[in-house]
Amino acid sequence: MHAAISDLARRLRDCDRLVLFTGAGVSAESGIPTFRDAQTGLWARYSPEQLASPEGFRADPRTVWAWYAWRREKCLAAAPNPAHLAIAELQRRLPGVTLITQNVDGLHQRAGSEAPLELHGNLHRLKCFRCGADGGDWPETLDPLPRCVCGGLLRPAVVWFGESLPGEVLARASEAGLQAGLFFSIGTSSLVYPAADLPFQAKRRGAFVVEINPQPTPLSRHADLCLHGAAGGVLPRLLA
Ligand code: BJW
Numbered sequence: 663m664h665a666a667i668s669d670l671a672r673r674l675r676d677c678d679r680l681v682l683f684t685g686a687g688v689s690a691e692s693g694i695p696t697f698r699d700a701q702t703g704l705w706a707r708y709s710p711e712q713l714a715s716p717e718g719f720r721a722d723p724r725t726v727w728a729w730y731a732w733r734r735e736k737c738l739a740a741a742p743n744p745a746h747l748a749i750a751e752l753q754r755r756l757p758g759v760t761l762i763t764q765n766v767d768g769l770h771q772r773a774g775s776e777a778p779l780e781l782h783g784n785l786h787r788l789k790c791f792r793c794g795a796d797g798g799d800w801p802e803t804l805d806p807l808p809r810c811v812c813g814g815l816l817r818p819a820v821v822w823f824g825e826s827l828p829g830e831v832l833a834r835a836s837e838a839g840l841q842a843g844l845f846f847s848i849g850t851s852s853l854v855y856p857a858a859d860l861p862f863q864a865k866r867r868g869a870f871v872v873e874i875n876p877q878p879t880p881l882s883r884h885a886d887l888c889l890h891g892a893a894g895g896v897l898p899r900l901l902a
Pocket residue numbers: 684685686687688690691696697698699703714764765766782820821822823824825826827848849850851852853854855856874875876877879891892893894
């Protein structure tokens with residue numbers, strides 16, 4: 663892997679448009695569970711239909727709120743890991759870096775990354791389930807469940823299955839992907855659309871696509887380079 667890393671470090675120096683695209687694997691080393699790991703992933707223990715869909719929220723909002731409250735506590739107790747820190751450092755060192763994340767945990771911001779493009783929203787903010795208005799921060803108590811000024815229930819400001827991604831954020835992410843000379847896909851299973859399409863779009867436009875993941879994904883055989891390893895081990899080596 664050493665030759666690949668030094669070649670990549672050179673590509674990084676020469677590249678003026680870099681996209682870093684992250685998924686749950688980037689936060690795994692902070693102790694935040696991924697979604698699809700066979701043993702420890704959230705979807706191994708919890709139902710995405712019940713907990714991460716509008717239908718599930720409509721049927722049982724209290725259970726969904728309780729699950730997100732538990733996950734929010736985990737995020738607040740966690741700290742950014744060497745992968746988040748290396749990404750923030752790359753943004754400081756290089757011009758023209760766009761960070762696109764599917765993560766809702768806020769750890770990129772806590773590592774010093776400013777304004778990542780959050781494709782699936784953010785767990786620490788709320789929005790209205792009825793009118794979509796910004797619902798501010800979490801309440802002190804979930805009893806009663808918080809409501810919007812319109813009377814609708816508030817919910818965590820994340821993107822559930824079957825919901826559209828925030829249009830402006832997706833547009834900016836797609837644009838950055840299409841312009842990229844170098845595109846890193848880091849710690850994502852490349853299964854959830856439309857996010858998963860970004861590296862493929864970038865590849866079709868000529869970007870050099872690098873995947874960092876301990877496991878193969880549907881992207882692997884299309885990537886120009888696959889670095890098989892943990893993000894927190896691989897990314898800091900690019901800075902050395
Ligand atoms: C490490 C590591 C270490 C471990 N270092 N790596 C086309 C085809 C098929 C289906 C669809 C399609 N288009 C749309 C769909 C439906 C659906 C979808 O994609 N389903 C597929 C799963 C089949 N998509 C949607 O519903 C989306 N909306 C949509 O398409 O709307 C269209 C529409 C049109 C018109 C009107 C209305 C709508 C929305 C998707 C929303 C996803 N939401 C979630 C939950 C967010 C909130 C929350 O957190 O609770 O987002 S699901 C979950 O998956 C979460 C993640 O962001 C997302 C991606 O997961 P990620 O990050 O890749 O995590 P994992 O666990 O899958 O993978 C972790 C990886 O890390 C693994 O590969 C490990 O190996 C690796 N790893 N340790 C580096 N140390």
